[in-house]
Amino acid sequence: MSTAAIVMMVVAMLVIWGGLALAIASLVRHGAVEDRAENLHRDR
Amino acid sequence: MSTTAGGARQQADQERRRGGFSSRRVFILAAIGSAVGLGNIWRFPYVAYENGGGAFVVPYLVALLTAGIPFLLLDYAIGHRHRGSAPLSFARLRRGTEGLGWWQVGICFVIAVYYAAVIAWALRYTFFSLDESWGADPEGFFFGEFLQAGDVRVTADVVPGVLVPLALVWLAVLVIMALGVQRGIGAVSLVFIPLLVLAFAALVVQALLLPGAAGGLDALFTPDWSALTSAPVWAAAFGQIFFSLSIGFGIMITYASYVGRREDMIGSGLVVGFSNSGFELLAGIGVFAALGFMAQAGGVAVGEVASDGIGLAFIAFPTIISEAPAGALLGVLFFGSLVIAGITSLVSVLEVVISAVRDKLDTGRLAATLVVGVPAAVLSLVLFSTTSGIYVLDVVDHFVNQYGILVVALISMLVVAWALRALTGLGEHLNVHGRPRVGTGWRVLTSLVAPAGLAVVLVFALQDDLSAPYEDYPGWLLLVLGWGLVVALPLVGFLVARLPWRAGTHLDGPPPGADPATPVSATAAAEPPPGNRPGTGQDEGGPR
Numbered sequence: 115m116s117t118a119a120i121v122m123m124v125v126a127m128l129v130i131w132g133g134l135a136l137a138i139a140s141l142v143r144h145g146a147v148e149d150r151a152e153n154l155h156r157d158r
Numbered sequence: 159m160s161t162t163a164g165g166a167r168q169q170a171d172q173e174r175r176r177g178g179f180s181s182r183r184v185f186i187l188a189a190i191g192s193a194v195g196l197g198n199i200w201r202f203p204y205v206a207y208e209n210g211g212g213a214f215v216v217p218y219l220v221a222l223l224t225a226g227i228p229f230l231l232l233d234y235a236i237g238h239r240h241r242g243s244a245p246l247s248f249a250r251l252r253r254g255t256e257g258l259g260w261w262q263v264g265i266c267f268v269i270a271v272y273y274a275a276v277i278a279w280a281l282r283y284t285f286f287s288l289d290e291s292w293g294a295d296p297e298g299f300f301f302g303e304f305l306q307a308g309d310v311r312v313t314a315d316v317v318p319g320v321l322v323p324l325a326l327v328w329l330a331v332l333v334i335m336a337l338g339v340q341r342g343i344g345a346v347s348l349v350f351i352p353l354l355v356l357a358f359a360a361l362v363v364q365a366l367l368l369p370g371a372a373g374g375l376d377a378l379f380t381p382d383w384s385a386l387t388s389a390p391v392w393a394a395a396f397g398q399i400f401f402s403l404s405i406g407f408g409i410m411i412t413y414a415s416y417v418g419r420r421e422d423m424i425g426s427g428l429v430v431g432f433s434n435s436g437f438e439l440l441a442g443i444g445v446f447a448a449l450g451f452m453a454q455a456g457g458v459a460v461g462e463v464a465s466d467g468i469g470l471a472f473i474a475f476p477t478i479i480s481e482a483p484a485g486a487l488l489g490v491l492f493f494g495s496l497v498i499a500g501i502t503s504l505v506s507v508l509e510v511v512i513s514a515v516r517d518k519l520d521t522g523r524l525a526a527t528l529v530v531g532v533p534a535a536v537l538s539l540v541l542f543s544t545t546s547g548i549y550v551l552d553v554v555d556h557f558v559n560q561y562g563i564l565v566v567a568l569i570s571m572l573v574v575a576w577a578l579r580a581l582t583g584l585g586e587h588l589n590v591h592g593r594p595r596v597g598t599g600w601r602v603l604t605s606l607v608a609p610a611g612l613a614v615v616l617v618f619a620l621q622d623d624l625s626a627p628y629e630d631y632p633g634w635l636l637l638v639l640g641w642g643l644v645v646a647l648p649l650v651g652f653l654v655a656r657l658p659w660r661a662g663t664h665l666d667g668p669p670p671g672a673d674p675a676t677p678v679s680a681t682a683a684a685e686p687p688p689g690n691r692p693g694t695g696q697d698e699g700g701p702r
Contacts, residue, residue, distance in 0.1 A: 115375055115376040115379070116376055116380055118212065118379075118380055118690055119211075119212060119375065119376045119378075119379035119380040119381075120379070121212075122211070122212025122213070122215060122379045122380070122381050123212070123378075123379040125212075125215060125374065126212070126215045126379070126439055126630055128441065129215070129219060129270075130219075130432060130435045130436050130439050131436050131439070133428075133432045133435075134432035134433055134436045137428035137431075137432050137545070138429055138431045140428070140593065140594070141182075141422060141426065141428070141429055143427035144422050144593040145424055147349065150665045153605075
């Protein structure tokens with residue numbers, strides 16, 4: 115494989131799969147806040 | 159206040175009957191299952207290769223972030239806020255736009271009818287892979303022995319080798335649909351999506367170990383930067399994103415209506431969008447590694463063996479399977495992946511129709527499944543298990559995609575953004591529990607950039623089809639099953655919209671209790687009691 119091809123493959127992987135990892139992390143973090151809020155409500 | 163509470167209770171009861179996903183995770187897997195289909199595996203790799211290779215990453219990502227995900231969020235907002243199928247959601251948005259929803263329903267019905275046929279072919283080829291039934295001539299075997307395709311004409315000559323797997327596909331899909339949103343679609347997604355990722359990852363590993371794989375990847379990723387100044391390349395990127403995300407024709411509206419009110423739809427949309435692209439990238443690597451092996455084995459350039467669609471799946475891949483070590487395993491993984499990806503997409507397409515029928519007529523799950531599924535299955539068996547099936551499929555697929563989905567998506571987006579000016583309200587709805595928040599940027603992308611991208615794709619498609627008959631098919635075939643179908647679908651859609659809704663259907667704006675900003679205590683009446691929440695499967699299955 116040429117250097118340019120390797121670079122572009124790595125860039126595509128980092129951006130797309132990295133973007134997916136970030137999206138999942140963000141959703142999990144935010145989702146956890148929502149769950150806690152609902153649990154607090156149920157405790158009342 | 160009592161009226162509001164009564165309306166909210168009625169709405170909660172209605173949502174309990176409609177059903178829904180039991181959790182955000184199930185919804186996300188189902189949405190990924192819908193988005194990840196045959197196109198991800200057999201279309202994306204070739205589109206990327208043909209349009210700049212590694213440089214295609216740039217327009218592809220621009221299209222994903224400026225049109226794909228914004229449009230996906232628009233679909234989510236419409237369905238999640240209005241708590242209904244595509245026609246009901248549009249009717250609640252503005253009564254006069256209900257026809258757009260039925261237009262989308264019609265498109266989904268047509269797609270379901272032919273999509274099942276391709277899954278049936280892949281199912282048969284999963285078994286053909288075991289003994290490489292195609293022998294030394296995969297192309298001759300596919301068109302001759304398997305499909306028995308003759309001259310281009312519509313015939314009633316049944317091909318049993320296609321009829322049986324097609325009937326099995328429909329039987330399996332109708333059982334899934336009858337089981338309902340959670341116990342059917344949700345459960346299948348929970349099993350099939352991880353299985354699909356595992357199977358395809360195993361295929362990619364096997365393909366990467368083949369001699370010549372690096373040559374295939376080199377062909378796929380070597381950038382041609384001059385492609386970035388080419389308008390058709392940008393149109394190809396917007397088209398690929400648009401067609402692969404299942405946006406604009408009712409699926410995501412329907413699925414979003416099955417999600418709990420207080421879920422983060424923006425975060426979910428980002429996960430679905432990037433998962434779809436992540437799978438496409440995986441498919442590109444696997445497919446081109448295998449094509450690299452095929453090119454090296456044949457002593458030709460990768461460009462000479464690269465193809466897409468039916469040619470890639472049923473001609474190139476059988477050739478690779480015959481030549482590769484452990485080819486049978488490669489074949490089972492490849493065609494098995496096509497079957498799984500196809501079924502999770504097919505159920506999403508059918509759910510658009512079933513959900514609409516249930517909302518309009520207030521029928522039970524089983525009744526709606528039979529009313530929609532049996533005619534679709536019969537039509538599918540009659541049209542696509544014959545010797546002319548492949549020609550009919552090719553024409554219908556081309557026209558319904560290019561001028562059905564594309565046009566209804568473009569018009570729906572323009573109507574919502576410009577005629578109804580509903581983007582502000584829909585954005586506020588997404589922001590109540592969604593992160594990161596959407597604002598002016600999303601509205602600009604949804605009202606200007608995404609429609610402009612779709613319009614350009616449409617213009618290029620029209621240019622091609624008006625300059626020469628599609629694939630040189632006879633004019634009557636293109637006129638009847640191509641242009642005729644494209645014109646008929648919106649007409650039928652707006653005619654069906656004139657039928658009355660079942661008594662008691664809320665049509666003016668979002669239904670009571672639909673506002674996710676309302677404190678939990680205030681919406682208690684609207685929320686189904688624990689154990690009966692939408693998505694726990696309480697609605698599911700069986701006639702009422």
